[in-house]
Amino acid sequence: MKSLFFDKSFRTAAIISFVFLSLGFTLLHYGLVAYGWAFFILLPVVTGVAIGALPNRKWAHIGLLTSLAIFFLLLLVGQLEGMICVLMALPLVVSCLFLGSVVTHLVRRRQELPDRNSLPVLVLPFLFFLLSAPAEKALENRPAVVAVRTDILLPYSAAQVYEQIKSVDTLDAPKPFLLQIGLPIPQKCVLEREAVGARRICYFSGGQIVERVTELHPGEILRMDVVRYQLTGRKWLGFKEAIYLFEQVDAHQTRLSRITTYTSELKPRTYWQPLEQLGISQEHQYVFDNLRQDLERAYGQVKP
Incomplete structure (x- = not known):
């Protein structure tokens, strides 16, 4: 059995998910995106889409969960968010991550994704978030x-x-x-x-x-x-x-x-x-x- 840390899908999933979530939270922290659909729904969905494109689904999901645990732990240790906020957001975030992974899986069943390990296939979903989030911020309604x-x-x-x-x-x-x-x-x-x-x-x-x-x-x-x-x-x-x-x-x-x-x-x-x-x-x-x-x-x- 291949060692966990030497599996490419595990490493790629851990890095991609941590980078996506960290960049998204940084934009939120500086007020560049809203506390809305783009951050809580679209960002985890596109992250799940990217993770679902990796060839080894099992190790990719383990890498995702590992990265997710580290990300939320750093939020708590750094006092960027409280325990109650993390616990309330967790079911929504995990559900959307899973949804994104399922979407990619269904696409893969119908047709083979071209070069699933290529950088564009993994990063393009995040670019979609970067384009959508400012639009939501600009159209943001009153609280x-x-x-x-x-x-x-x-x-x-x-x-x-x-x-x-x-x-x-x-x-x-x-x-x-x-x-x-x-x-x-x-x-x-x-x-x-x-x-x-x-x-x-x-x-x-x-x-x-x-x-x-x-x-x-x-x-x-x-x-x-x-x-x-x-x-x-x-x-x-x-x-x-x-x-x-x-x-x-x-x-x-x-x-x-x-x-x-x-x-x-x-x-x-x-x-x-x-x-x-x-x-x-x-x-x-x-x-x-x-x-x-x-x-x-x-x-x-x-x-x-």
């Missing part, structure tokens, strides 16, 4: 605007819930899964004063979000515009508005609603939006779990 709402029913009055959520000294509830693997963890929120125009600053493990109160009625609504945010590794995500709604269901129960409005540049939206909403919902849940603990400490545990 998508999305609102995520999470509700919780609490056995306390609206006034009690408001008092505990307007400012939070320390959040120490059990962390949902996505917060455990890299999503920014809320640490505390400080409301400067209870008035329209006041600042509310929320501190996270990866930075902070500064909000300005635009509407405030204690026990009814706390609405804030996000005026500044600084969270590491999230250039594609923006925050617009944060709202708390307090609904007194009966004398001893309040329905609290948290609404986060954000913008996102990621495409395709059918893939990314459910993942974005899941992440924000888990941060909402973390805040709600901590709120429940604070209410129990302040007013005692209410028996069902």
Whole structure:
């Protein structure tokens, strides 16, 4: 059996895939391509097409997977992307790599590719990406605007819930899964004063979000515009508005609603939006779990 590192298909696949992905990410990092179809779909597809043209499919795929693992590891070690971003992108990237390889395989079944080891056959697919990516960037639309709402029913009055959520000294509830693997963890929120125009600053493990109160009625609504945010590794995500709604269901129960409005540049939206909403919902849940603990400490545990 030939040694892995002496197989030409393995070496070529490892080099081609690493170079393609690295160049694509470099263009993305410097804002020359968008966080869209060209980068997340076209780039891995054309990479798979080039890898699928190699004569030894088995070793070519092993070379591809090896290069992919090294590429993502370097992103993490170099702190160019976080673990949560890598894990979310991985299924889409791997699926498109596989799709590109399958396309080449089907073409090869119908007709022999001319000189499959030649440089033009391997590089031409990447040139197609280089031509398409700037066109998408030039035609880029405004970021998508999305609102995520999470509700919780609490056995306390609206006034009690408001008092505990307007400012939070320390959040120490059990962390949902996505917060455990890299999503920014809320640490505390400080409301400067209870008035329209006041600042509310929320501190996270990866930075902070500064909000300005635009509407405030204690026990009814706390609405804030996000005026500044600084969270590491999230250039594609923006925050617009944060709202708390307090609904007194009966004398001893309040329905609290948290609404986060954000913008996102990621495409395709059918893939990314459910993942974005899941992440924000888990941060909402973390805040709600901590709120429940604070209410129990302040007013005692209410028996069902």
